[in-house]
Amino acid sequence: MRLSIVTALLVGSSLAAPHHEKGLSLNTLAQRRGKLWFGTAADIPHTAETTDTAYLDILKKQFGEMTPANALKFLFTEPEQNKFNFSDGDYFMDLARHTGKSVRCHNLVWATQVSDFVTTGNWTAETLIPVMRNHIFKTVKHFGDRCYSWDVVNEAFNSDGSFSSSIWYDTIGEEYVYLAFKFAQQALKEVHANKVKLYYNDYGIESPGPKVDAVLKLVKELRKRHIRIDGVGLEAHFMVGGTPSLADQVATQKAFIKADLDVAMTELDIRFAQEPFYTAEAQRQQAQDYYVSVSSCLLSGRRCVGVVVWDFYDKYSWVPYSFEGQGGATLFNDTLEAKPAYYAVADALMGKPCSVC
Structure with a gap:
């Protein structure tokens, strides 16, 4: 069944379903299972999310962590060389603090969303390394301990385990x-x-393969050099009906944990390859895929520290803008009603069979 946001607010619950304990959020359910939080990305400020009161109410009630979808990326924090602008990040941090949420800070070094002065410069290693160092030092020091964690390097590998092309590599x-x-x-x-x-942090490292092997090799090399790495973020951008199996997800998470790493699902969404997105059959399959993915973190033990969805409202999802004709990837549909996927996540967090799959 679906429960509209209006109904939920009228009954004074955090979108409680009949098979839930009234008023319990996804975050509370996750913490009861030993996780640090159940979180979400949010593209705040400068988008409609910033002033959407119904959206913000769910954000406040349901989630215990917030990841800035864009506010801390290179393009926005250092738009011109050594001219930093942390106002968007500070706004995001203040919102998180006022609502009692942890923040996974995302990200420092990535191939994409880098300022023009970097991508168009005539660099050598000797001249670009100080630029990277300056960006990391200024950004990390500004936000300090307001971050739970930093995604230091994002998406450095190809699917075959080789390093991917970027201005940095x-x-x-x-x-x-x-x-x-x-x-x-x-x-x-x-x-x-x-x-x-x-x-x-990377995608395509949620099930065994060359890319997972490359990340584990990277971890070994960092530690050989006495450089700290604490965790690996599994983005978990999946397709409905094509989500990795529970066994594969658990095996991969445990491989990282065996390497003395925390793991987190950092950008979970499960998109449809084509419309229709909201038929009963399609929604059941998506619910099953969410149930399996969240369950994998629970089965992997305490060092899978939590799950973060990459926003929770289909209207604000990145998917339709990046993959033409695809969508329906989040826990709430395009009219902000909780989908079966939402209830499947709650069931997984409570250790119950999926009631909507």
Whole structure:
């Protein structure tokens, strides 16, 4: 069944379904199972989310962590060389603080959403390394211990485990990854924020394969150099009906945990390849895929620290803008009604069979 936001607010619950305990949020259910939080990305400020009161009410009630979808990326924090603008990030941090939420800070070094002065510059390794160092030091030191963690390097590998092309790799080589973690560690030390976790974040590392092997090799090399890495973020951008099996997801998470890493599902959404998105059959399959994915974190033990969905409202999902004709990826449909996927997540967090699959 679906429960509209209007009904939920009238009954004074946090979208409680008949098979839920009244008033319990996804975050509360996750914490009861030993997780730090159940979180969401939010593209705030400068989007409609910033002033959408119904959206913000669910954000406040349902989630215990917030990830800035864009506010902390290079393009927005250092639009011109050594001219930093942290106003968007500060706004986001203030909202998180006022609503009692942790923040996974995302991200420092990535191939995409980098400022023009970086991508169009005539760099050598000797000239680009100081640019990367300056960006990491200024950004990390500004936000300090307001971050639970940083995604230090984002999406550095191809599916075959080779390093992917970027201004950083093409100019500096694979050394850029080791330097990025080294600089982040040093910057945290300077502001006495050593408890902030340092993560590598990527998609396509949720089931065994060459890309997972490459990340594990990276971890070994960092530690060989006495450079800290605390965790791996599994983005978990999946397709309905094509989501990795429970066994594969658990096996991969446990492989990272065996390497003495925390793991988190950091960008979970499960999209449809084509319309219709909201038929009963389609919704049951999506609910099953969400149930399996969230269950994998629970079965992997305490070092799978939590799950973050990549926003929760289909209207604001990144998917239709990135994959033409695809969508319906989140827990709430395009009129902000809880989908079967929402209830499947709640069932998984309560350790119950999926009632909507």
